[in-house]
Each structure stands twice: as C-alpha cells, then as structure tokens.
Amino acid sequence: MKGNSLKKSIITAAILVAAAYAGQSLAHSAGATIDAAGNNASATDLAEVFCYNDGSGEPDHLFVQIRDNSSPVAGLLLSAQIYKDNQMTNVTDTVSGDSGYSNSAVLKGGFGAYDISVSKTKAGARNFDITYHCLTAGDVHTGTDITVFQGQ
Amino acid sequence: MKTPSLMTAFIAVSLLAAMGYADSATAYGIGSAVLDAPGSNASATDLASVNCPEGTHHFSAAVQDNSSPVAGLYVSAHIFKGQQMTTATAPANGGWSDIVSVNGGAGVYYLSVRKTNVGARAFTVGWDCRDANNVSTGTDLKVLQVQ
Numbered sequence: 593m594k595g596n597s598l599k600k601s602i603i604t605a606a607i608l609v610a611a612a613y614a615g616q617s618l619a620h621s622a623g624a625t626i627d628a629a630g631n632n633a634s635a636t637d638l639a640e641v642f643c644y645n646d647g648s649g650e651p652d653h654l655f656v657q658i659r660d661n662s663s664p665v666a667g668l669l670l671s672a673q674i675y676k677d678n679q680m681t682n683v684t685d686t687v688s689g690d691s692g693y694s695n696s697a698v699l700k701g702g703f704g705a706y707d708i709s710v711s712k713t714k715a716g717a718r719n720f721d722i723t724y725h726c727l728t729a730g731d732v733h734t735g736t737d738i739t740v741f742q743g744q
Numbered sequence: 745m746k747t748p749s750l751m752t753a754f755i756a757v758s759l760l761a762a763m764g765y766a767d768s769a770t771a772y773g774i775g776s777a778v779l780d781a782p783g784s785n786a787s788a789t790d791l792a793s794v795n796c797p798e799g800t801h802h803f804s805a806a807v808q809d810n811s812s813p814v815a816g817l818y819v820s821a822h823i824f825k826g827q828q829m830t831t832a833t834a835p836a837n838g839g840w841s842d843i844v845s846v847n848g849g850a851g852v853y854y855l856s857v858r859k860t861n862v863g864a865r866a867f868t869v870g871w872d873c874r875d876a877n878n879v880s881t882g883t884d885l886k887v888l889q890v891q
Contacts, residue, residue, distance in 0.1 A: 634844045636822070638829045667836070669816065669860045673789075675824060678888040680791045684860040686816060697787055711831035713818045713860065741827035 620736045621723040623661075624743060626670075626710055633715040635744040641706045643726030646735030651726045653700040656683065656708055657693040661719040664688040668716045673709045676701035685720075693723070707741075772872040773883040776810070779819070779857060779865045780891065788891035789858040795884040796850050796873035803853040803873050804845040809834035810866040817861045821869055824854040834867065845874075855885075 627635035643651035660670040664687075671684040674697050683697035699706060712718055726736040773794075780788035796803055807821035813836040820833040821841065825848035832841035846853065853873075859865050873881045 633842065634830045634832060636829045636831045638824075638827065667818070669818065671820070671858070671860060673822065673856070673858070675791075675854065675856075678791065678793070680789045680854075680856050680858075680889060681787045682789055682858045683787055686861055695786070707824070707829075709822070709824075709829050711820065711822065711829075713820065713833045742829060 620725055620738070621721055622738070623719070623721040625717055625719045626712060626744060627715065628717050630717045631715050632744060633712075635712065636742065637710040637744060638742040639708055639738050639740045641708055641724050641726065642735075642737045642739070643701075643703060643706060644735035644737070645703070648734040649728035649730070649732050651703050651734050652729040653698050653727055654706045654708075655725045655727055656697045657695070657723050658683065658685050658710065659693045659721045660685040660688040661721065662688060662717065665716055667714055668718070669713045670718050670720055671711055672697060672722055673711070674699040675707040675709075676704065772870060772880055773885050774868065774870040776866065776868040777890065779859060779867060780862065781864050783864045784862055785891060786862045787858075789856055789889065790891060791854065791856045791889040792885050792887045794853045794855055794871060794873065795886075796853060797881050797884075798850045799875050800850045800873045800881045801876040802845045802847040803871070804843050805832065805855055805869060805871040806841050806843040807832055807834045807857060808838070808840045808868045809836070810838065810868060811864065813837075814863055817859060817863045817865065819857065819859045819865050819867050822854075822856045822858070824856070825851065
C-alpha cells in the first residue's frame with residue numbers, strides 16, 4: 593500500500609538521520625509514487641507536519657520542496673501545497689526527471705500542525721521526493737514530525 | 745446523474761454572469777477572479793472556506809481556466825477537509841475541469857485555486873454542498889486569501 597511505503601520512507605529517513613537542510617538539520621524527506629495506476633487525474637497525497645520546539649527554538653515557518661523523478665510528459669506537472677490556519681501556498685517542479693528540486697514553498701504559521709499535499713495536473717504515475725523542515729525565524733531546524741493521512 | 749447536471753449548472757451560470765467572490769444565495773456557487781494579476785508569483789494561491797450545512801454528504805467543485813494557453817501553466821482547484829483532499833485541473837482549451845468531490849459530511853471545507861508557474865490566470869470556479877441524493881444543501885463561502 594502506497595501510504596505505508598510513504599510512512600516507511602519517512603521512518604527510514606528518520607533512522608538514517610542524514611544531514612540535509614542548510615547543513616545543520618536532520619533529514620526530513622519522503623518518497624512515493626502518486627497515481628501508480630496512471631488513471632487518476634485527481635490523485636492527491638496528504639500529510640500533516642507538526643512543528644514544535646525540540647530545544648532548537650520556536651518554529652516560525654515550514655519549508656517544503658518537491659522533486660518529480662519521473663520522465664517528462666507534456667502537460668503533466670507535480671506540485672506541493674502547504675496549508676495552515678487559513679493560509680495556503682504551493683510550488684511546482686517545473687522540470688520533471690532531473691536531479692533538481694523545485695523552488696521552495698514557505699508558509700509562516702509558527703507552532704502547530706501544517707497540512708502538506710502533493711498533486712499533479714493530469715492522469716499519470718509520478719514518482720517523487722518531498723522535503724519538509726520546520727524552521728525558526730533564523731532558519732534553524734527545529735522539531736518536525738509527520739503523519740500521513742492519504743496516499744493515492 | 746451528478747456530474748453532467750452540476751457541470752450544466754456551472755456553465756449556465758457562467759454564461760449568464762460570473763458573480764465574483766461573494767456569498768451565493770443560489771443553490772450552488774460560482775465565481776471568477778484573476779490569480780497572480782502582476783504575473784510574478786508562481787506560488788499565488790486563492791483560498792476560501794465553505795461551511796456545508798447539516799445533511800451534506802459531499803462537497804464538489806470544478807475550475808475553468810479562461811486565459812490563453814501558456815506551456816507549463818495550468819490552473820488547479822483543491823478541496824480539503826480533515827484528512828481528505830482532492831484536485832481538479834482545468835484543461836488548456838478553456839473548458840471545465842472534471843468535477844471532483846470530497847465526501848466529508850457537514851462542516852467546513854477549504855477550496856483553493858492555484859497554478860503551476862508565474863503568470864496571470866483568469867479563472868472561474870464552481871462549488872456546491874450536496875446530500876447523499878445529490879441534492880444541493882446550499883453554500884456559505886468565505887474568502888480567506890486572494891493572491
């Protein structure tokens with residue numbers, strides 16, 4: 593089940609504790625395939641990221657980037673959204689299949705639960721990686737937990 | 745059948761007059777706006793909440809991109825409630841997207857519109873709260889964010 597594989601990816605990343613964001617943070621990334629059957633244009637993956645002070649400082653914002661690992665298909669683009677407290681933002685990986693991540697999406701919502709989602713513009717399976725980091729106002733990595741709600 | 749009737753309603757109202765972002769006294773809601781008017785904000789997102797009354801089974805929406813096609817620039821709408829979310833993307837030919845729904849019962853749903861790159865996009869979005877028999881239960885929309 594895809595949702596479970598996403599959870600496993602997250603857990604694996606947490607166990608490995610690979611260095612990532614800004615050279616000062618723990619890795620918070622996950623990968624999955626959305627619309628594995630390739631027939632669901634509305635497929636959307638959804639998770640909650642909880643930002644808290646783990647001793648590194650009070651959270652100020654959530655930082656997200658996404659990378660579409662699948663080969664380019666005309667009209668098929670992958671996006672990530674962040675929602676919290678009546679605010680929403682998004683980012684799209686405009687170049688599919690390369691090694692680069694998208695630009696960043698940042699939502700300044702302080703402490704608490706943020707919803708992050710991944711969607712695409714039409715039917716077709718897309719393998720992706722997403723990174724998510726709760727950061728202080730000074731861009732120091734702080735407490736970041738994730739719970740997957742929906743994997744499609 | 746829900747999909748064609750809802751689409752017909754959306755199109756009919758669109759032809760008559762787009763109401764813009766405002767509460768709707770009609771059974772369904774429909775509104776038009778321009779997202780990222782300066783054309784410089786790739787992450788521009790419009791966001792509203794819709795409070796669906798008791799008796800609601802699902803909330804449905806569709807979106808239409810009214811601007812000229814630009815390669816790599818697509819308009820999508822999302823419905824979000826609790827631990828469920830879905831997505832509809834408007835085709836590049838100016839037609840309506842598929843109608844998508846979240847079966848979340850009564851309560852507050854979030855409806856957003858966004859796009860995949862920088863560039864102003866004029867769009868129309870239609871929305872409706874419906875019961876299990878697909879009868880409209882009314883809509884109460886509140887705009888939260890316009891970008």
